[in-house]
Structures are given as C-alpha cells and as structure tokens.
Amino acid sequence: MFPARLFPTIETVAHTFFTLTANGILPHHAIETVIRLLSGFALAAVFGVGIGILMGRSRLAEDIFLPLVSICAPIPGLAYTPLFLLWFGLGSFSSILLVGFVSAFPIIFNSWTGVKAVKEIWVRSAHSMGADDRRMFTHVILPGALPYILTGLRLGLAQAWRVLVAVEMLAAVPWGLGWLIFGARKFLNTDAMLAGIVVIAIIGLLLEKLVFQKIENFTVVRWGMVAA
Amino acid sequence: MVPIAIDNVTLEYDTPAGKVTGVKDVSFDIGASEFVCIVGPSGCGKSTLLNVIAGFLAPAAGEIRIAGKTITGHGMDRGVVFQDFAQLFPWRTALGNVSFGLEMKGVAKDERDRIAREQLRLVKLEKFVDSFPHHLSGGMQQRVAIARALAYNPSVLLMDEPFAALDAMTRDDMQTLLADVWRETRKTVIYVTHNVAEAVYLADRVIVMSAHPGTVQADIRIDLPRPRDPLSVEFLECQKQLMRHLGHKVSGNGAAH
Numbered sequence A: 001m002f003p004a005r006l007f008p009t010i011e012t013v014a015h016t017f018f019t020l021t022a023n024g025i026l027p028h029h030a031i032e033t034v035i036r037l038l039s040g041f042a043l044a045a046v047f048g049v050g051i052g053i054l055m056g057r058s059r060l061a062e063d064i065f066l067p068l069v070s071i072c073a074p075i076p077g078l079a080y081t082p083l084f085l086l087w088f089g090l091g092s093f094s095s096i097l098l099v100g101f102v103s104a105f106p107i108i109f110n111s112w113t114g115v116k117a118v119k120e121i122w123v124r125s126a127h128s129m130g131a132d133d134r135r136m137f138t139h140v141i142l143p144g145a146l147p148y149i150l151t152g153l154r155l156g157l158a159q160a161w162r163v164l165v166a167v168e169m170l171a172a173v174p175w176g177l178g179w180l181i182f183g184a185r186k187f188l189n190t191d192a193m194l195a196g197i198v199v200i201a202i203i204g205l206l207l208e209k210l211v212f213q214k215i216e217n218f219t220v221v222r223w224g225m226v227a228a
Numbered sequence B: 001m002v003p004i005a006i007d008n009v010t011l012e013y014d015t016p017a018g019k020v021t022g023v024k025d026v027s028f029d030i031g032a033s034e035f036v037c038i039v040g041p042s043g044c045g046k047s048t049l050l051n052v053i054a055g056f057l058a059p060a061a062g063e064i065r066i067a068g069k070t071i072t073g074h075g076m077d078r079g080v081v082f083q084d085f086a087q088l089f090p091w092r093t094a095l096g097n098v099s100f101g102l103e104m105k106g107v108a109k110d111e112r113d114r115i116a117r118e119q120l121r122l123v124k125l126e127k128f129v130d131s132f133p134h135h136l137s138g139g140m141q142q143r144v145a146i147a148r149a150l151a152y153n154p155s156v157l158l159m160d161e162p163f164a165a166l167d168a169m170t171r172d173d174m175q176t177l178l179a180d181v182w183r184e185t186r187k188t189v190i191y192v193t194h195n196v197a198e199a200v201y202l203a204d205r206v207i208v209m210s211a212h213p214g215t216v217q218a219d220i221r222i223d224l225p226r227p228r229d230p231l232s233v234e235f236l237e238c239q240k241q242l243m244r245h246l247g248h249k250v251s252g253n254g255a256a257h
C-alpha cells in the first residue's frame, strides 16, 4: 500500500536530512535558494511598495498602473517563466527577476490599499500642524499604511517561495532547493525531496518569527493598529 | 488675536445618493480674541462649518476671511481639535503627538520636548507622556489632542466638542484650563458644543444653529464677568435664555441640564 521508496519513514527523512546537512549539500542548496529569494523579494519590496504608494497618492499613477497590475497579477507565476528564460537566459539572474516580478503584485495591491486606508483625519491634523508633502509622506502616510504594507510583504514573500522553487528546476541552476527537490524525483529519492521541503518550511518559519513578527511587534502591534 | 469673517458660507456634500447640504448661508463675524461657541442640534452642520473654517472643505458658495484674507485651504494659523478620538497618530506617543507641530516648525528636540511636556502637564497627563494613544481612554486622547493643538501656538483654535467624552469633574477642570489659556494667550476660539452650561461658561458669544440644513438662528452675547460662577443667578438666567433659543421648555426655577 505504502511502498517505502515513495513513503519513507520519518526516521529515514531525518537521517537523510542530517547526512545531507553534515556533508554540506543541503546548506549549499539552501543558501543559493535564500540568496535568490531575498534578492528577488528585495526587488519586489522596493518596487512594489514604491508603485503601490504612488498609486495611492496619485490619480494618474493609479490610472496607469491599476489596469496593468490587475491584468498581470492573476496570471500564475510559472506562466511567465518561459518568457523570462528566453529574455534573460537560463540561470540565477532570470530566476531573481521572475521572483521579483511575480511577488511584487501582492505588495503593490496592499501598499495601494494601505495608502487609501490612511485616515483622512490624520492627514488633516498633520496639515493643520504644518506638515509639508515630504513629511506628510514620511511621518503620516508611511506609518499609517504600514499594517497593510506588512501584510503585502508577507504575501509577497509567500509568492516568492512558490515561484522560486518551481523556477529553480526550469532555469537549469546548478544549486537550489527547488533543483534538489525536482532532481531527486528522477531517482525516486523521496527522502531527499522531503528533506528539501523541511528546509523550506524551516526557513519560512525563521523568516516569519525572526523578521516579520519582530517588525510587527515593534511597530503596528505596539501602536495598537493591529491586535497582538 | 485675529478676526474671522464668515460670509454666506454654504457647503454641500457629494454623496452617491445626491447632494447633502452640510451648512446653508451661514454668516457671522468673530472679533479678534473672541471666544465663540456654536450650539445646535445633532446633524445641523457644526462640524461641517468648523471643517470649512479649518480649510479642509471648500464651500460651494461664500467665503471665509481670517485677518482680512480669504482662506483657500488649511494653514498653521488654525489649530484644530476634532470631534473624533481617532485624530491622534497611533504611531506616536502622547509626547510625540504633542510635539508634532513644533517638529514641523523646525523647533529643536529638547525645546519641543520641554514645551510638549508642559502642555501635557496642563491637561493633567504628565504621567502618560510616553504612552501610545491606544493605551489612553477616549477622554485622555482628547486631552492629548487639545495639548497638541495648543503646543504649536496657532492664533485661532477650532474645537469640536472636545470635552464631550469627559466625566463632569475632568470637564470642569478642562473648561477652567481652557478659559485660563484663552485669557492668557488671547487666541480667537471657535468651540462647538452640545452643552449649554459649557457654552455659557466659556463663550463671549453663542451662535445657535437651526436643525438641518443648518443656518444661524440666533447670535447671543454672554456678558457675564469672568471668571464665571456656574452657580450664580445670572449664569443660570443666561443658560435659560440659551435653552429657550434651542427650543427647550424651560421651567421657572432654573435650567434643567
């Protein structure tokens, strides 16, 4: 019913996990993936937050970007992969660009919504206290929109994972967790595949606990804008 | 400090259901350093009028002149305390909120902290300088908002029912404080309230607005000497007179408030 080749025991997976970790193979895959993930995500964060805020602040930007974003966002990230590989070649660079492109959408949407959700009364208060445009932006719009921006970044990161693991297989990169998982399939190394998935889960958990929750606790939770 | 002229101001809100009149043909003048209270039934347009004077809403007709100049938008000459508790910045402590205006003016950090602390002490919140707004009660938040509007020293104060959420005792304290601040700084104050006793205690003049769509129904001068004694016969007489204008039935022996 459950052949051991396809359904390895937890012990086997743990054993493989430790062997591959000890011989440095798993860490190498993980580091390559994390570098691509963070590079792509950084691109998405910078451009996504920038475009989203611009759309929220300027009618013109909204009219230009909203149709574009609405059309491109629902298309699965993988559908863009062949295009990116043709345009930018096989390898890390195209993977990073693709990750950045695909994960920018949730960040754009949420930053845009966040700016629109900034309370008019805050803007009015700041205006009457003499805030100019620049400080209205840094002192009111950014912190006011932060709960949404953080949600956007979270969703963006999840999106980045999804597309990265898949594209690592297609982009013919020599290292990476996606490559490990897909490569292992050829030889029915389900234990290695599961070990790869475990690593993805661990990295995701670390990013969530050590980065997102820390930032949230220090900002929007402390300010009472989001319940703890 | 500066006179304000409100000249035939009409404001209409655009809503999906059509135009809703906020205020209609409102005209009155406010002398320099005068304390004017606006009273009127809920929905008559008091907040709307205040927002027009603050420059946040552009009137459909008429104009407002401050010190002779027609206003075209918001300005640092007018400090505003809104009716809404949510006006404080949640991401700034009480101190950070109060020093915001000074920061925008470019006042050095030490100096603005000193002024902000002093303002918070005046509204009896010196123990809460480092609290974020969500850890303060509604009335405390409203007091921070008052301190914030006073801190950067605008020449006009626009206040929308700032003390409505306070208990009677704190409200008395705050009214006394406001009367003192006004006496010392000679700001021009426009103050919206539902509370007749509060209007008689604070105002040089009370503008009574009619129900929706709001227009000026009466303009009553309160000539009682200051500081005023809310228990004096003259005070109660003024209160009765005002309540009659508001359409209350007033019995022979004092104000029923």
Ligand SMILES: Nc1ncnc2c1ncn2[C@@H]1O[C@H](COP(=O)(O)OP(=O)(O)OP(=O)(O)O)[C@@H](O)[C@H]1O
Binding pocket: B013, B014, B015, B020, B021, B022, B023, B040, B041, B042, B043, B044, B045, B046, B047, B048, B049, B083, B212
């Ligand atoms: N943002 C808005 N959009 C549409 N209509 C509005 C808006 N704000 C107020 N109104 C309308 O304008 C009228 C005046 O409202 P306003 O808030 O000025 O009343 P108010 O006198 O301050 O009442 P209250 O004493 O309850 O605060 C109301 O009838 C209301 O329906």
Ligand SMILES: [Mg+2]
Binding pocket: B046, B047, B048, B083, B160
């Ligand atoms: Mg109101």
